Amino acid sequence: MGPSLPAGPHAYQEVLRFDTPPWHTGGTPNPIEIRNLERGVAYRIVYSKSAVENGDYYACNIRPCIAAGEQARVLQSLPVKLGVFDQQLAIVSMAFGDAEVNDSMLLVHPSSLLRALTGLFETSWRSAYPLHFGERVPPALRPIQRRILELLGSGVTDETIAELLGISRRTLSRQLEQLNRAADATTRFQLALYAARKGWI
Template sequence: MSDDDLSAHLCRLGLTPPEAATYLAMLHTGLTHSSGLAEHLGRPFAETARHLGRLGEIGLVSARGPDGDEAVPVDPAIALDHLSHARAAELQRAHASAVNAYRDYRRSVSPQATEDLVEVVTGPRIVDRILHVEGAADAQVLRFDSPPYHVPAGANPTELGNLRRGVEYRVVYSKSAVQNHAYYADNIQPCIAAGEHARVLPTVPVKLTVFDRRLAVVSMSFVEAEVNDSLLVVRPSSLLSALTGLFETAWRAAYPMHFGDRVPPSLRALHLRILELLGTGVTDDTIAQLLGISRRTLSRNLEQLNHQAGTSSRFQLALYAVRNGWI
């Protein structure tokens, strides 16, 4: 790393450019007197002494000599950690101040000035807005998933990345989303395997995603999209609370697409996939297509599942799976 790059990084952590230059010079000179360092930098002695005092307070240099007029650079790990935490705290305070200032502004304007509670996003800006908002999710994403899709209906690297860093996803899929062979293989299955909590309903009431319960995006349905390709961004309001409540109601009514902690290890991976899809309500033809097997192979595996559970029908198999904590 060049001195210019290191100086820029030190300044980002809170040092002034002269302080960063003083520290970098000491990395080259080692133990030095204040006067010698001032001469090396071409700066007044008093200015250099002031910068050394600041670096000493931070912990980047240590005073030496009987009169403390010599200084040497020290291991920066602890000092830079302290600067990093202090900088993060400053940014957090700045964030809180900006949010509070905006709230004060909102309280000061007329109650009728609510046009900023709902924003309409159209055209090519839609995809960028969705990716930006989802990438910034901090704790939880709630979603009704149904075609059509603004973002290409393939893999979702943003969700997979969020799941890896601990963001909770709860998704209610419409049956039409599950029936899409490519979407099921490229998007739904990988996300469930990565930790997404998924359920399914025959249809979902609206195309909706709620981020951290503080912002929602509402997309248009098939019919609406034909005449109005747009996205609604809903900010904190009674409307956002209502949309979140709608999701929770639908979530409780939906059927699970993933399994509990008591699934027997003897169940084959194919049997787990079959059970998962049986709960979605799709047809046998669709299940066979999604799994890439024939109807005859599907029937044979259903017989094996019933035999293992000691059941004789799909209804009994479903009851058995629920009662025994498979689902």
């Protein structure tokens, strides 16, 4: 179960979630998801860019869940906060912009609305950008460089990348220079094309 949803729903196979502020638990760690991942529950999460940009949340929640096996992607923004549990129950609540107007939640049981919400998730999942490329780090890259490429793909700023990785802007610039040299790239677009061709991402 995710950090933006209340305690209660249990999943045995799969959780689908839109994760965006504000968080009902205050953006704290998520031991329930990590335990569920350990027992084989699959998690596919689409984060809003604002969730990834929150350094504390990224460190205490997003990174540990990805490390435990969560599949994560990111979009610029999300229309609602959503959790779908085993395709049997959905919980919907307002995203950040509407939260002050309406703090209620909607429980959706098997119905055409539940199928529509699942379809919305799947469409968003297909158009979202990967936030994690897997555990394998190509020999040409250091782990920090792989994480830089992951975050570049999420659309966050260089300043945010440095903050999320706990490195200075100067260190980030040096790592990017090394990546560009390795790819013989002069633009980020060229770097992305090279990284895709070489299997870095």
